[in-house]
Amino acid sequence: MGGRFRRWTAGGFLAAALLLAGPPVSAAAPEPAAPTVVSLNVCTDQLAMLIAAPGQLLSVSALSRDRSLSVLHEQATDWPANRGLAEEVLQETPDVVVTGTFTLHNTTTLLRRLGFEVVEFAPAVSLDDIRANIARMGELLHRENRAGELVREFDAALEAVAAANAACPRNDDKPGVLTFGHNGVTEGAGTLQHAVIEAAGFRNLGARGGASGMNYIPLETLLSLRPDLVLIPKGFEAPSLAARQFSHPALKALLSGVTSGAVDGALWTCGSPFTAQAVETLAELRRKVTDCEDSGQ
Amino acid sequence: MNPRFAPIVLALATAALFMASLAFGAAPVGLARGIAALITGDDPVAAVIMREIRIPRALLGLGIGFSLGLCGAALQGFLRNPLAEPGLIGVSGAASFGAVVVFYSGIAGAFALAVPAGALAGAAFAVLFLLALSFGRASPMTLILAGVAVTSLSGALTALALNLSPNPFAAYEVIFWLLGSLKDRSMTDVAVALPLMAAGCVIVVLTGRALDALSLGEDAASTLGIDLRRVSLLLVVGVALAVGAGTAVSGAIGFVGLVVPHLLRPFTDRRPSTLLLASGFGGATLLLAADIAVRFIVPDRELNVGVVTALIGAPFFLWLVIRSRRELT
Numbered sequence: 001m002g003g004r005f006r007r008w009t010a011g012g013f014l015a016a017a018l019l020l021a022g023p024p025v026s027a028a029a030p031e032p033a034a035p036t037v038v039s040l041n042v043c044t045d046q047l048a049m050l051i052a053a054p055g056q057l058l059s060v061s062a063l064s065r066d067r068s069l070s071v072l073h074e075q076a077t078d079w080p081a082n083r084g085l086a087e088e089v090l091q092e093t094p095d096v097v098v099t100g101t102f103t104l105h106n107t108t109t110l111l112r113r114l115g116f117e118v119v120e121f122a123p124a125v126s127l128d129d130i131r132a133n134i135a136r137m138g139e140l141l142h143r144e145n146r147a148g149e150l151v152r153e154f155d156a157a158l159e160a161v162a163a164a165n166a167a168c169p170r171n172d173d174k175p176g177v178l179t180f181g182h183n184g185v186t187e188g189a190g191t192l193q194h195a196v197i198e199a200a201g202f203r204n205l206g207a208r209g210g211a212s213g214m215n216y217i218p219l220e221t222l223l224s225l226r227p228d229l230v231l232i233p234k235g236f237e238a239p240s241l242a243a244r245q246f247s248h249p250a251l252k253a254l255l256s257g258v259t260s261g262a263v264d265g266a267l268w269t270c271g272s273p274f275t276a277q278a279v280e281t282l283a284e285l286r287r288k289v290t291d292c293e294d295s296g297q
Numbered sequence: 298m299n300p301r302f303a304p305i306v307l308a309l310a311t312a313a314l315f316m317a318s319l320a321f322g323a324a325p326v327g328l329a330r331g332i333a334a335l336i337t338g339d340d341p342v343a344a345v346i347m348r349e350i351r352i353p354r355a356l357l358g359l360g361i362g363f364s365l366g367l368c369g370a371a372l373q374g375f376l377r378n379p380l381a382e383p384g385l386i387g388v389s390g391a392a393s394f395g396a397v398v399v400f401y402s403g404i405a406g407a408f409a410l411a412v413p414a415g416a417l418a419g420a421a422f423a424v425l426f427l428l429a430l431s432f433g434r435a436s437p438m439t440l441i442l443a444g445v446a447v448t449s450l451s452g453a454l455t456a457l458a459l460n461l462s463p464n465p466f467a468a469y470e471v472i473f474w475l476l477g478s479l480k481d482r483s484m485t486d487v488a489v490a491l492p493l494m495a496a497g498c499v500i501v502v503l504t505g506r507a508l509d510a511l512s513l514g515e516d517a518a519s520t521l522g523i524d525l526r527r528v529s530l531l532l533v534v535g536v537a538l539a540v541g542a543g544t545a546v547s548g549a550i551g552f553v554g555l556v557v558p559h560l561l562r563p564f565t566d567r568r569p570s571t572l573l574l575a576s577g578f579g580g581a582t583l584l585l586a587a588d589i590a591v592r593f594i595v596p597d598r599e600l601n602v603g604v605v606t607a608l609i610g611a612p613f614f615l616w617l618v619i620r621s622r623r624e625l626t
Contacts, residue, residue, distance in 0.1 A: 218323035218481070218599070219323075219350060219481045220322045220326070220346050220350055221323045221324055223346055224326070224346070236464045236465070236466075237464075238403065238462050238464035238467065239401055239406075240401070240466040240470060242464075242467075242470065248349070248481060248483050249485065250345050250346070250349035250350050250483065253349055254341060254342065
């Protein structure tokens with residue numbers, strides 16, 4: 001998606017930027033009502049990049065350029081990067097600072113003391129949270145129309161998945177799926193991953209027995225659950241012990257459905273409009289696992 | 298008790314704990330079900346859990362415990378120092394550092410034995426350094442202090458190497474390399490480490506007769522026809538192989554080689570050579586037992602086995618230090 005988006009819109013982007021904003025820093029003040037904003041969190045970064053009008057977003061966090069965390073890692077280079085330091089915000093003097101609830105607590109407190117309006121976004125753990133966060137960012141930036149458009153696209157994508165799934169009805173016994181992350185961590189109920197897995201029509205074995213949040217799952221337990229599909233992350237290029245279990249012979253001996261990097265981690269690290277793509281990818285995978293490919297299409 | 302019985306009794310204890318190690322784990326697969334599954338093949342989940350997870354883990358516990366106990370006894374005999382032990386005198390720490398450099402720099406992908414090779418190099422370096430020091434007639438305390446220095450230096454270098462890795466998880470893995478674990482190792486690890494450990498142990502056992510002679514003093518040993526340089530070479534190679542290969546797959550596990558020879562010495566005829574085998578099996582018994590214990594102490598987030606051996610070993614070490622000080626004064 002990133003590549004295509006860039007190819008088709010790069011020219012338009014540039015033209016728009018030149019026409020409307022000029023060079024971003026010395027920007028002629030945007031419309032008086034539109035507040036300027038600095039984002040300090042990789043999740044708010046992406047919402048702000050999607051929603052802000054040219055010139056409105058002064059800088060995004062450096063993490064937004066990280067391929068493994070941020071879907072918009074390429075576009076993020078169009079904005080200056082900050083390291084989440086209060087000093088940087090002081091120089092940029094935005095009207096609003098947006099950040100995550102659980103990040104940078106000291107910075108948040110300091111910025112409030114210095115008189116900045118700091119708005120914290122709780123991490124999305126459900127699809128409704130994503131809709132709410134998009135709408136909230138739209139309100140904050142006085143860009144309600146753009147936010148509404150994004151929510152409508154998001155809903156349309158999810159409805160399309162639901163329609164395709166209807167041809168391949170959900171069976172509560174099968175197929176079971178489990179995320180198996182670095183250091184043997186799996187996601188239970190109350191996580192965005194759980195919401196995505198359920199929306200795709202899978203049963204999340206990570207939430208068995210009411211398990212919620214992120215939990216350590218021993219390899220033995222994973223094997224005895226007999227999941228139809230194990231989702232392992234693509235991992236980093238540099239080696240770590242945390243990733244060593246992904247190539248444990250026991251996984252390969254027993255399970256045919258171990259899929260690495262099926263869902264690009266960035267799609268569901270942050271709840272964003274892109275999370276719909278994670279649902280689409282998994283739903284497609286489910287139709288394959290359940291042999292619905294023929295009857296469904 | 299006849300001193301010949303000690304190794305046999307401990308070998309039986311090792312065998313019993315080996316079976317116990319196969320019986321307990323996160324999945325509800327007992328020993329009977331596991332063995333039946335291995336034989337009949339009717340129960341693929343249990344068979345895979347046994348074959349790919351529990352058997353490698355028990356084999357590594359056996360091999361690493363044996364190596365550490367054996368090397369502890371050999372080093373104590375050779376250096377005639379009651380505090381000599383691979384973990385304390387820096388051999389395990391240096392081996393860990395060697396393994397870390399190779400693994401996290403990505404060289405490990407080049408060939409299967411790269412990580413053990415790194416660990417062997419680290420261990421050999423530490424043993425050589427300590428032998429050089431002890432040939433300069435170092436007092437027991439000097440040797441231990443030098444060992445502490447090597448251990449903290451390699452610990453610091455290990456942390457530094459892990460923090461330099463671009464992988465965000467690497468920095469947290471310092472715990473594994475400094476405190477050791479046998480969790481979820483695989484047959485691949487066994488295939489890499491076990492032959493090297495076995496070779497190292499055989500070489501160390503070969504020094505038994507020389508160690509007996511050395512207990513009479515270096516001059517007496519020379520008159521008995523013991524070639525000191527040959528013995529030290531054998532020990533360097535043997536300890537580096539046995540401890541290095543083990544550390545490459547389990548991280549540094551401390552105190553096994555310290556506690557076991559001391560506990561067993563009263564049950565042998567106090568000749569270093571009889572203590573060697575007994576300490577090997579004693580080390581295997583201790584490590585297998587500790588590795589079973591970690592599965593129950595905090596079942597949700599398994600403890601590192603080095604935590605348990607340190608909890609047993611550190612107070613014991615303190616007691617030894619206090620006692621040896623009393624003897625010196």
